[in-house]
Amino acid sequence: MTFSLLHPRDQIVAIMARIYGHGMTTTSGGNISIRDENGDVWITPARVDKGNLRQQDIVRISPDGSLEGNHPPSSEYPFHLSIYKARPDIDAIIHAHPCALVSFSICGQVPNTRIFPEAWNVCGKPGLAPYALPGSQKLGENIAAEFAAPDEPYCVILENHGVVVGAKDLTVAYQRLESLEFAAETIINACILGKVHYLDDEQIALSSQPRNILPEHQPEPATVRERELRKAICDFVHRSHAHRLMTSTKGSFSARIDSDSFLITPYNVDRRDLDLADLVVVRNGTRAAGQTPSRAVGLHRAIYEAHPEIHAIVNALPVHAAAFCASESPFDTRTIPESYLFLKDVSTIPFDQQYADLQTISSFIGPKNPVALLENNGVLVASRSVLDAFDRLEVLEATAAAILRSRSLGAVTPMSDAVIQELTEAFPSM
Ligand SMILES: [Zn+2]
Numbered sequence: 001m002t003f004s005l006l007h008p009r010d011q012i013v014a015i016m017a018r019i020y021g022h023g024m025t026t027t028s029g030g031n032i033s034i035r036d037e038n039g040d041v042w043i044t045p046a047r048v049d050k051g052n053l054r055q056q057d058i059v060r061i062s063p064d065g066s067l068e069g070n071h072p073p074s075s076e077y078p079f080h081l082s083i084y085k086a087r088p089d090i091d092a093i094i095h096a097h098p099c100a101l102v103s104f105s106i107c108g109q110v111p112n113t114r115i116f117p118e119a120w121n122v123c124g125k126p127g128l129a130p131y132a133l134p135g136s137q138k139l140g141e142n143i144a145a146e147f148a149a150p151d152e153p154y155c156v157i158l159e160n161h162g163v164v165v166g167a168k169d170l171t172v173a174y175q176r177l178e179s180l181e182f183a184a185e186t187i188i189n190a191c192i193l194g195k196v197h198y199l200d201d202e203q204i205a206l207s208s209q210p211r212n213i214l215p216e217h218q219p220e221p222a223t224v225r226e227r228e229l230r231k232a233i234c235d236f237v238h239r240s241h242a243h244r245l246m247t248s249t250k251g252s253f254s255a256r257i258d259s260d261s262f263l264i265t266p267y268n269v270d271r272r273d274l275d276l277a278d279l280v281v282v283r284n285g286t287r288a289a290g291q292t293p294s295r296a297v298g299l300h301r302a303i304y305e306a307h308p309e310i311h312a313i314v315n316a317l318p319v320h321a322a323a324f325c326a327s328e329s330p331f332d333t334r335t336i337p338e339s340y341l342f343l344k345d346v347s348t349i350p351f352d353q354q355y356a357d358l359q360t361i362s363s364f365i366g367p368k369n370p371v372a373l374l375e376n377n378g379v380l381v382a383s384r385s386v387l388d389a390f391d392r393l394e395v396l397e398a399t400a401a402a403i404l405r406s407r408s409l410g411a412v413t414p415m416s417d418a419v420i421q422e423l424t425e426a427f428p429s430m
Contacts, residue, residue: 003171008034008042009058011170016044016053018174018272019096024181027051029162030096031074034170035084039063043080045071075135082144083166087152090166092173097162100184110157111184114198115326116317116376117207118250119183123165123176126155134161155180171270175248182247182319189323192407196326199351199376206355207377212267212295217286229255229263230276232386241271245318245393248272250378252294252315255386256304260284264300267292302358303382307366310382312389317378318397320404324348325373331400334414339399341427342392348373349380371396 003011012032019025019032027050033043041061044050048057048071059069061081067073074080080093104111110126113119127146132139143164146156155165155176163180167173190196199207222230233253240246240253251271254264261283265271269278280293282301287293294300300313324331325348333343349364349372365372365382370392372380379396383389406412415423 004169007055008036009055012042012044012058013053013055015094015170015174016050019094019177020051022178024098024177025050025096030094031076031080032095032170033074033077033080033093035091041077041080041084043073043077045069045073046075047071076139078135078137079140079143079164082140083147083164086144086148087166089152089168090147090154091168092170093164093166094170094173094177095162095164096177098177098181098184100188101157101163101181103188104184105157105162106160108159111180111187112198113180113183114200114204115183115187115190115196116250116322116378117199117204118247118317119179120199120204121208122179122249123155123183124153125151126157126163126180127151127153128157128159129164131159131161175270178247179249182317185319186322186326189320189404190326192404193323193327193329195328197328197376198326203351203376206352209355210295211355212287212293212297214282214285214287214293214297216289217283219281219288223257226257226263226281227276229257229386230279233263233265233279234274234276236386236390237265237271237274240314240316240390240393243394245316245397246271247317250315250317252296252300252313253386253389254294254296254300254313256311257281259308262300262304264293264297267294298358299354299361299380302362303365306359306362307382309367309384312383312386314381314389314393315374315378316381316393318393318400320400321373321379321397323404324400325378326376331373332403332412332414333399334420335399335402335412337415337423338395340415340420340423342395343371343399344369346371346373346396348375351375351377 031044033041035041043059045057045059059073110128113123129142129146132142157163165173165176237253248270252265254262256262263279266278266280280291281288296315331346333339370382381389381393
């Protein structure tokens, strides 16, 4: 479905369902608007269940201020209009109170989006608007002033209130909200572990270089194996997004077709909407004509070439495990038998090295050490099948969540060397 061809009413209903389904608003909180080419603003209504919003609930505000709809507009509509006035480049706005961003809001802080290249690229540097009464003209002025600041932010934290994000269209506004909330959650988790590190200008520039422009080949009809892998990758990418192991904008999955070729997720396609035809065949370093693979393509290729036993690779951004990527705290997997057997000893690949020599990186990961943390860049998992890779990713995230939660209980007692030896002897094939 081409989202941009939907009527603003339908776009708003779809995105509100997505925000509510993702736990980023309550039934009463949050509002969304779109400005169309006529200058009309379509906005969510006041006092209607956000978990059950319908197309006919959306209100239209004309440029002359007249209203059309079955309900009054959101009481916070004045600040939507103020932002549209201040920023001609913004035609879609989302306001919500997602938990991690509210944590920043009530401490008068903004999340540093330089925690991951993706968060910086999607969100930029957020602003902070001073508190004013909800629905008041003053709040509208405070928020519009922040959006009109010289660096023209697209995300603004509202002091003791929540967050507002703007974009040219509602899809990008949603991606900003999701990515900013994810960054906020990761920073909060990483702070539990200790000092948090962020990317500098040079590292941001390094990560922005295109790495997925390969020569093209003319694709051949898909084999039975290729078709089986396409369905498996799509299913697990959808599940990864639903389980918050990937965001809409970050996460790559690939699977080996044969000794010379593999399938990989495309560049810049919303992970929730990934379709069978979106996956890109990469053969001997060339890409299927007309398609752009994920920017992780070179890394995945180097790993497949170095390790014939590896048949599936995932780059992901699970919210708890990602906290370890931005912290100096070691990730000790000797927690429970399942964790150690699935994850083995996990090392961290320094940020600059991730972009330096792909052959060296492939030595960090393989059948004996199938998981690595990418400093300020998420996690990397390799395995013998698509199912196995996803399973390992889930175990990784569950292990990280357990360690983080244990911090308020006391010191973790890691399994002893003798216990680890007994385990690896009892389950040698894992
Ligand atoms: Zn609000």
